[in-house]
Amino acid sequence: MTVPKVALAPHGMTDTAAPRLPYPYLLFLGDTTEPSFAKTAFGLADWAADRCVGETAAPGCTVSTGLPRLTSAEAQAAGARALVIGVANQGGVIGESWIAVLVEAMEAGLDIVSGLHARLADVPALAEAARRTGRRLIDIRTPPAGIPVGTGRKRSGKRLLTVGTDCALGKKYTALALHRAFAERGLAVDFRATGQTGIMIAGGGIPMDAVVSDFEAGAAEMLSPDAAPDHWDVIEGQGSLFNPAYAAVSLGLLHGSQPDVFVVCHDPARKVILGMESFALPSVEEVIELTIRLGSRTNPAIRCGGVSLNTASLGSGEAEALLGAESRRLGLPVADPIRGGTAFAALVEACLA
Amino acid sequence: MTVPKVALAPHGMTDTAAPRLPYPYLLFLGDTTEPSFAKTAFGLADWAADRCVGETAAPGCTVSTGLPRLTSAEAQAAGARALVIGVANQGGVIGESWIAVLVEAMEAGLDIVSGLHARLADVPALAEAARRTGRRLIDIRTPPAGIPVGTGRKRSGKRLLTVGTDCALGKKYTALALHRAFAERGLAVDFRATGQTGIMIAGGGIPMDAVVSDFEAGAAEMLSPDAAPDHWDVIEGQGSLFNPAYAAVSLGLLHGSQPDVFVVCHDPARKVILGMESFALPSVEEVIELTIRLGSRTNPAIRCGGVSLNTASLGSGEAEALLGAESRRLGLPVADPIRGGTAFAALVEACLA
Structure with a gap:
């Protein structure tokens, strides 16, 4: 049996009601100059390299995951389905200088995935671009709808x-x-x-x-x-x-x-x-x-x-x-x-x- | 020292950031025929009688807390600031037959307070009446904004x-x-x-x-x-x-x-x-x-x-x-x-x- 470098979810998440993210990803590094603030991108490059086609950044960024630096259009052509914000800055906010890159990604056909505290749809320029391009703004911090109360029932496995x-x-x-x-x-x-x-x-x-x-x-x-x-x-x-x-x-x-x-x-x-x-x-x-x-x-x-x-x-x-x-x-x-x-x-x- | 029959919050809730409800209340019994479904109203009559000016109901209701039966206008004249939905029916839904009473209450100058699962503002007729009258729709199940993470700091008292x-x-x-x-x-x-x-x-x-x-x-x-x-x-x-x-x-x-x-x-x-x-x-x-x-x-x-x-x-x-x-x-x-x-x-x- 061949084990892939990262054998994540070989059985998928499709058996749960939890939502599935659109991947492969293009990793976005923002305007980060301090590697520890880009730990989400590094975590993805370390543990889900087979789900990442490359990285992109806003002006001023000085860090790299080592993955190919691509434009959103190049990433989309390489199979990417979403740009993932790989930055966890202080305050969890969406940087001003990021917005042009995120809008361009949606125009290139990519959804946007974020784990920041700030909600993507609360940024007017992003909400407008999402409407115009039909792309999704996905906030990871929002739990799925319809979670039931626990039952305590013993499950198999x-x-x-x-x-x-x-x-x-x-x-x-x-x-x-x-x-x-x-x-x-x-x-x-x-x-x-x-x-x-x-x-x-x-x-x-x-x-x-x-x-x-x-x-x-x-x-x-x-x-x-x-x-x-x-x-x-x-x-x-x-x-x-x-x-x-x-x-x-x-x-x-x-x-x-x-x-x-x-x-x-x-x-x-x-x-x-x-x-x-x-x-x-x-x-x-x-x-x-x-x-x-x-x-x-x-x-x-x-x-x-x-x-x-x-x-x-x-x-x-x-x-x-x-x-x-x-x-x-x-x-x-x-x-x-x-x-x-x-x-x-x-x-x-x-x-x- | 005179102790009131129900000496609730003699020191008020004003020292917390938790929201305060508008009272005195007019208790609303819905169209209830089974006392156990009106247990919120009975609880209020038992424990906060000094905050309740009376009760009202929708057609078909056969239960009573024993408080005076008032119209919304009479309750408002007696000092009431809000109508409280005192019913906890199965499913926690807002009954069709209640809506006219709730709209009338807002027209008489009362806010509406609900602990039901269903949100008041999701009922179009209530949302419209609230806009028109300037009254508030208050869902008790919604926590206040701005709750901080815990600190573990020992507090006085x-x-x-x-x-x-x-x-x-x-x-x-x-x-x-x-x-x-x-x-x-x-x-x-x-x-x-x-x-x-x-x-x-x-x-x-x-x-x-x-x-x-x-x-x-x-x-x-x-x-x-x-x-x-x-x-x-x-x-x-x-x-x-x-x-x-x-x-x-x-x-x-x-x-x-x-x-x-x-x-x-x-x-x-x-x-x-x-x-x-x-x-x-x-x-x-x-x-x-x-x-x-x-x-x-x-x-x-x-x-x-x-x-x-x-x-x-x-x-x-x-x-x-x-x-x-x-x-x-x-x-x-x-x-x-x-x-x-x-x-x-x-x-x-x-x-x-």
């Missing part, structure tokens, strides 16, 4: 959820890496995206943090529907049960996902909750215990498959020593998916065991 | 939250009864409403189940702002941490409310989660333990004040025996606020202790 000691420390990356590893082993597996970048990478999904709270668990149930008994859904986690701002998102996602296996994501360099100095980060053990406690409400067989440590702040020797020490201490596989290696292979095997 | 073994078993009633009892003792206290009927009774509040999940804890923080050190907010609970559909709402409300004291509401006749036969109701002890476990994240001093049992299904002797037996078993005050008496007085004292 297997599910893995990444959870965390906090936000923004590797839950999406870990889920993507596990999805890729499962696909490389020839398993039937879907990556289920729950955040903006993940949704663009997967070509579909539900922005769980934008769902009305009464429907949070129902949205998670909708995201990972009944599947074949040996099929895996690898679900991108959100927030943390210990985050005083976002725990509601995490609990609704946990209940609705009813995971068989979860992987705890943690950054050993982080000591407090992001942006909340007075809240200590929970330990990995606390997260394991509480996730089992709460998750067993909808799946009594829930278990921890292991731990994903973000060791970006450490040198390679230091990282390896820490992974080994933590694995011995916890009695679980502990790996950094970015470093891969035998530790990550052991984590994958433990999840599948 | 004291807070009590009602929690439950499930939905719909007395959390609103218990919070209202505790609020009344606190006010009767001369304490500075506000009832903080989190659902449709509660919001109408309080004249303000936030419909927590309609808030986007990323902002759930932030909405709860907004609902009970900083207050004087000896001031109490009595907060209406929602859902249950054990309800597979609604636990996200409950956890966001718990984290954001940062209660000092909680009261567990329970119906001893209920054995499974409402509408979910395969989910056993948790025990009161399980709810106490998990509420302390999760609530201590934002208030390490959280404690259980006691238990509120809904004994509506029992005779008076049976109920009294059960309250006593449960109190001995749990080592906590256990009361039915509807029955009141010394058991309820003991619960109030334990909450304040």
Whole structure:
């Protein structure tokens, strides 16, 4: 069996009611000069290169994903169906200098996809161009219509959820890496995206943090529907049960996902909750215990498959020593998916065991 | 000090950013023939009689709250500022036969307040009448704009939250009864409403189940702002941490409310989660333990004040025996606020202790 470089959604998202995005994409870098603000574009180039025909930018941009620089017309000729705004700037706003590029893209036949806070249709020039060209303005942050309340009904198929000691420390990356590893082993597996970048990478999904709270668990149930008994859904986690701002998102996602296996994501360099100095980060053990406690409400067989440590702040020797020490201490596989290696292979095997 | 019959919001809701409703109200009973469908009107007549000038109805209505039957013009002359739809019918729709009454009310100078699922402005005749008369169509289910994400910051003042073994078993009633009892003792206290009927009774509040999940804890923080050190907010609970559909709402409300004291509401006749036969109701002890476990994240001093049992299904002797037996078993005050008496007085004292 030939495994594509990025084996995303081999079984598609067509079995869910969640909307599917138009791809291949042309990645738009805006007028970015600082690579970290273009992390959505880099994430797409890293994880969904087969869905990206190239990149384009507004005047002044100095970063590149390494994909071919194309005009919208060239991209459309190469098969692109949408321009994706690959920029996550501060405030999540649509830059003045971007508008001409976005209008030109619609005139070339591309839809526009955005994960910014600002809504595309609220920019008069974009709304007018969309009407005139018949193209779609797609805001990823808008959840699909018709999300039901949760039922708690046990669904067929297997599910893995990444959870965390906090936000923004590797839950999406870990889920993507596990999805890729499962696909490389020839398993039937879907990556289920729950955040903006993940949704663009997967070509579909539900922005769980934008769902009305009464429907949070129902949205998670909708995201990972009944599947074949040996099929895996690898679900991108959100927030943390210990985050005083976002725990509601995490609990609704946990209940609705009813995971068989979860992987705890943690950054050993982080000591407090992001942006909340007075809240200590929970330990990995606390997260394991509480996730089992709460998750067993909808799946009594829930278990921890292991731990994903973000060791970006450490040198390679230091990282390896820490992974080994933590694995011995916890009695679980502990790996950094970015470093891969035998530790990550052991984590994958433990999840599948 | 004279305590009004219903001492609601003696300190007002003006210190929060949550919207305030226009009252006094004229209660609208629709064309209801079954009292249980008019429970919003009965709740208002029971708990906010001083905010209600009378009732009105559409042709065919056979129920009454006992308040004077008035035309909209008479109600307006008596000081009413809004007609409140006091009906919660199946489907939450606006009846055809209601429209003439609602239009007449706007023509008489009243705003319209609704907690139905259907939006008032989506009915063309109502939208047109509102434009023509300059009156407001207020949908209680729409949360206020500008809710921030939670911060976890400890706020001044004291807070009590009602929690439950499930939905719909007395959390609103218990919070209202505790609020009344606190006010009767001369304490500075506000009832903080989190659902449709509660919001109408309080004249303000936030419909927590309609808030986007990323902002759930932030909405709860907004609902009970900083207050004087000896001031109490009595907060209406929602859902249950054990309800597979609604636990996200409950956890966001718990984290954001940062209660000092909680009261567990329970119906001893209920054995499974409402509408979910395969989910056993948790025990009161399980709810106490998990509420302390999760609530201590934002208030390490959280404690259980006691238990509120809904004994509506029992005779008076049976109920009294059960309250006593449960109190001995749990080592906590256990009361039915509807029955009141010394058991309820003991619960109030334990909450304040």
